[in-house]
Amino acid sequence: xxxxxxxxxxxxxxxxxxxxxxxxxxxxxxxxxxxxxxxxxxxxxxxxxxxxxxxxxxxxxxxxxxxxxxxxxxxxxxxxxxxxxxxxxxxxxxxxxxxxxxxxxxxxxxxxxxxxxxxxxxxxxxxxxxxxxxxxxxxxxxxxxxxxxxxxxxxxxxxxxxxxxxxxxxxxxxxxxxxxxxxxxxxxxxxxxxxxxxxxxxxxxxxxxxxxxxxxxxxxxxxxxxxxxxxxxxxxxxxxxxxxxxxxxxxxxxxxxxxxxxxxxxxxxxxxxxxx
Amino acid sequence: xxxxxxxxxxxxxxxxxxxxxxxxxxxxxxxxxxxxxxxxxxxxxxxxxxxxxxxxxxxxxxxxxxxxxxxxxxxxxxxxxxxxxxxxxxxxxxxxxxxxxxxxxxxxxxxxxxxxxxxxxxxxxxxxxxxxxxxxxxxxxxxxxxxxxxxxxxxxxxxxxxxxxxxxxxxxxxxxxxxxxxxxxxxxxxxxxxxxxxxxxxxxxxxxxxxxxxxxxxxxxxxxxxxxxxxxxxxxxxxxxxxxxxxxxxxxxxxxxxxxxxxxxxxxxxxxxxxx
Numbered sequence: 001x002x003x004x005x006x007x008x009x010x011x012x013x014x015x016x017x018x019x020x021x022x023x024x025x026x027x028x029x030x031x032x033x034x035x036x037x038x039x040x041x042x043x044x045x046x047x048x049x050x051x052x053x054x055x056x057x058x059x060x061x062x063x064x065x066x067x068x069x070x071x072x073x074x075x076x077x078x079x080x081x082x083x084x085x086x087x088x089x090x091x092x093x094x095x096x097x098x099x100x101x102x103x104x105x106x107x108x109x110x111x112x113x114x115x116x117x118x119x120x121x122x123x124x125x126x127x128x129x130x131x132x133x134x135x136x137x138x139x140x141x142x143x144x145x146x147x148x149x150x151x152x153x154x155x156x157x158x159x160x161x162x163x164x165x166x167x168x169x170x171x172x173x174x175x176x177x178x179x180x181x182x183x184x185x186x187x188x189x190x191x192x193x194x195x196x197x198x199x200x201x202x203x204x205x206x207x208x209x210x211x212x213x214x215x216x217x218x219x220x221x222x223x224x225x226x227x228x229x230x231x232x233x234x235x236x237x238x239x240x241x242x243x244x245x246x247x248x249x250x251x252x253x254x255x256x257x258x259x260x261x262x263x264x265x266x267x268x269x270x271x272x273x274x275x276x
Numbered sequence: 277x278x279x280x281x282x283x284x285x286x287x288x289x290x291x292x293x294x295x296x297x298x299x300x301x302x303x304x305x306x307x308x309x310x311x312x313x314x315x316x317x318x319x320x321x322x323x324x325x326x327x328x329x330x331x332x333x334x335x336x337x338x339x340x341x342x343x344x345x346x347x348x349x350x351x352x353x354x355x356x357x358x359x360x361x362x363x364x365x366x367x368x369x370x371x372x373x374x375x376x377x378x379x380x381x382x383x384x385x386x387x388x389x390x391x392x393x394x395x396x397x398x399x400x401x402x403x404x405x406x407x408x409x410x411x412x413x414x415x416x417x418x419x420x421x422x423x424x425x426x427x428x429x430x431x432x433x434x435x436x437x438x439x440x441x442x443x444x445x446x447x448x449x450x451x452x453x454x455x456x457x458x459x460x461x462x463x464x465x466x467x468x469x470x471x472x473x474x475x476x477x478x479x480x481x482x483x484x485x486x487x488x489x490x491x492x493x494x495x496x497x498x499x500x501x502x503x504x505x506x507x508x509x510x511x512x513x514x515x516x517x518x519x520x521x522x523x524x525x526x527x528x529x530x531x532x533x534x535x536x537x538x539x540x541x542x543x544x545x546x547x548x549x550x551x552x
Contacts, residue, residue, distance in 0.1 A: 012336060020332065022325030027303045028426030032333045032419050049298030055483050056296065057308045059476040060288060061418060064435045067524055068477055073484040080486065104488075109481070112491035113498065114525035123528035127544070127551075128438065128537040134407060135435075135457065138414035142337060143308055146422055150304030159340045159411075162404065173487030181411065200335040201344055205385070207331050208349040210356065211449030212380075215388035222389065248343055249390035252399035261404040265552060268403070275403075275551075276541060 008033035011197040014228040031150045036195040038154025039093045041187035046098045047151070054101070054186070057147035058140035069133035070140050071106040073172055073180075074099065080171060087167055088160035088183065098153075098187035102161065102168075103141040105133035107177040107273075124177065125274040137181050148186045154195065158183030163260050165267040176272025196236060199228050284309035287473035290504040307426045312471040314430025315369045317463035322374045322429070330377070330462070333423035334416035345409035346416050347382040349448055349456075350375065356447060363443055364436035364459065374429075374463035378437065378444075379417040381409035383453040383549075400453065401550040413457050424462050430471065434459030439536050441543040452548025472512060475504050 005025045012033065051074060058072060075081055078095075085094035094100055107124045114121035123129060145155045161168050161183045168180045189195065200206075202221040222245060229244040240247060255262040268275060281301045288309065327350060334348060351357055354371075361370035370376055383400045390397035399405060421431045437444050437459045444456045465471065476482075478497040498521060505520040516523060531538040544551060 008336075009332060012332065020325060020328055022323065022329040024323055024325075024329065024427045026426050028307050029329065029333065029423055031304050032423055033336050035336045035338070037338060047298065047300055049296060049300075051483075052296055052479060053298040053300060053305065055479050056285060056288065057305065059479070059482065060284075060309050060311045062311070062313060062421070062433050063476075064433070065524075065527060066474060066520070067527065068482065071482045071484055071488070073486075073488060075486060077486055104484075109491065109494070110524060110528060113521055114528065116491070116495070117521060117525055119525045119529060121525065121528045122530050123533050123538070126531065126534055126538045127541040128534055129528060131410060131438070131457070131540065132435070134410055135414045138411045139418045142415045142418040143422070145338070146419070147305055147308055150302050151300045157338050157340070159408070162407070175488060178488060181407070198342060200339075203328060203331050203335070206335065206344065206347050207327075208347055208380075210349075210351060210353055212347070212349060212451060212454060215385065215392070218385070219392070244342070245389055245393060248341075248386060249393055249395045249397065251341060251343065252386060252390065252397045252405060253395060254398050255402065257399050258402060258404055262399070262402045262552070264407065265403040276538070 002030055005030045005033055008197060012200055013202065014199055032146065034197065035149060036197050037156040038189045038195050039156055040190040040193040041093060041097045041154065041185070042190045044188045046153070046187070051099060054144040054147055058144040061139040061143040063136050063139070064132045067110060067132070068136065069106055069110065069129070070137035071104040071109065071178070072140070073102040073104060075102065083171055084161070084168065084183070087164045087171070088158050089163060091158060091160060093156065093185050094158060094183065097185035101144070101184045101186065102172060102180050103137045103182055103184065104174070105130065105137045105179040105181050107133055108175050111177055125276050127275045130273055130275055134181055141182070141184055145184060153186050154189035156185050158185065162264060165264065166270060169271055179268065179271065179273065199225070199232055201225050278306055281306045281309055284473060288476055289478065290475055308422065310473065311425060312473050313432040314465045314471050315432055316466040316469040317369060317373045317430065317461070318466045320464045322463070323427070327375060330420040330423055334420040337415040337419040339412050339415070340408045343386060343408070344412065345382055345386065345405070346413035347380040347385065347454070348416070349378040349380060351378065359447055360437070360444065360459070363440045363447070364434050365439060367434060367436060369432065369461050370434060370459065373461035377420070377460045377462065378448060378456050379413045379458055379460065380450070381406065381413045381455040381457050383409055384451050387453060401552050403551045406549055406551055410457055417458070417460055421460060429462050430465035432461050434461065438540060441540065442546060445547055455544065455547065455549065475501070475508055477501050
């Protein structure tokens with residue numbers, strides 16, 4: 001492994017983590033392991049053709065049965081950006097980043113194509129097709145994110161576009177059966193506010209062999225992760241209340257804890273997703 | 277752009293496609309643009325530590341609020357592989373590939389963690405948390421795929437694990453609130469059966485500016501894509517009946533066209549996903 005990749009590995013799992021057993025490394029792996037979320041951007045134009053580059057990367061991701069059930073929407077208008085930033089809980093980077101992309105689970109195009117051919121498309125009403133479109137959109141978006149980071153750009157996903165799905169759909173002129181799954185900010189990182197690599201759960205917690213392992217086997221590793229994250233929160237002055245375990249559990253304690261996103265099913269129904 | 281990346285670009289969009297406007301390229305972009313699905317594998321062991329490398333790449337992907345609502349399950353047992361291949365519609369590569377990974381949308385771990393702390397976790401019953409987990413799993417999987425391809429391994433996703441969700445869950449010992457979203461085959465490509473880069477829709481079809489564009493503006497580009505795919509099907513001897521438009525529309529014509537996946541909602545309900 002390169003020194004840089006080893007350093008990323010150490011930050012990802014904490015310095016107590018076992019050294020990786022793999023020897024392979026290359027610029028791709030180094031770039032993947034070095035991901036961090038960037039929320040502060042420099043006001044500096046992106047290279048010409050960045051959008052086309054990211055779309056080409058996105059379209060190179062696998063798509064289930066090549067149905068290509070996703071679209072991407074680029075928002076540059078300053079006023080629209082400002083309104084989307086508000087809808088996403090007041091995230092200023094939605095307004096300030098160089099490129100703001102909305103990743104759409106899109107059952108509309110195939111439905112319109114079927115209608116154009118005089119064919120039925122009742123299959124689109126089923127949950128399966130929604131899942132397929134959401135997965136297609138996520139795979140595409142992740143390829144775009146990896147491409148952006150490879151040329152030194154910073155990125156962060158905006159899941160909070162799901163806080164007000166109908167308002168976001170109205171802002172973006174989405175027809176029925178198109179769902180703004182999440183946003184993506186892209187831009188040059190502000191050099192005065194460098195972002196850090198966020199530690200993740202030990203591999204043994206997320207990796208299961210042959211069959212799903214019982215929760216009890218993970219308790220020690222989860223406690224170790226809480227200690228690792230406690231140091232990370234302090235170092236980054238994140239002001240997080242309590243341990244990772246505590247505030248993560250709090251995020252799903254009740255419908256209220258979802259801060260409006262408990263309405264998603266009703267919102268999707270009103271947007272033409274039956275989810276049978 | 278490198279010659280290799282330009283070549284990938286030409287295969288992705290057809291030689292009539294406009295040359296890309298971006299000058300940037302690097303080994304990451306070259307690797308992303310060069311993706312192809314590999315379904316025939318050489319019987320040759322993977323490098324030591326490949327699994328840990330892929331999991332490190334997967335965990336380096338963004339995760340919504342760092343809740344890490346996904347797990348991955350590695351299946352090596354030959355009999356279990358054989359049974360999963362059958363459940364996935366008889367796909368021999370599930371049996372024959374070097375590494376078979378199942379990507380899990382996992383609301384179980386956080387629920388167990390909350391219970392362990394004596395906390396409620398009613399928020400997990402909502403569709404929002406299911407979407408979050410599916411997206412988390414897809415982002416993680418795509419990073420693993422990109423890492424695997426960067427070292428020369430071939431890959432293909434197996435969405436057909438959703439054909440029989442309960443049987444797959446039983447085979448993998450999944451507890452309630454864990455959903456096998458899709459599988460991933462990884463292995464050395466069989467050099468005697470090289471795979472090709474699959475053309476995708478013209479960028480103008482999937483990319484929208486400021487607001488979602490009407491279907492009518494895409495009709496010409498969709499027809500051009502049908503012609504491009506017709507040549508691809510012939511060249512690859514794929515035996516596809518009719519145009520891409522025709523057989524894609526046929527895939528969603530009715531509940532029956534979903535080949536059992538119209539049951540997904542009922543299956544998920546029986547697996548502990550209320551999706552309120």
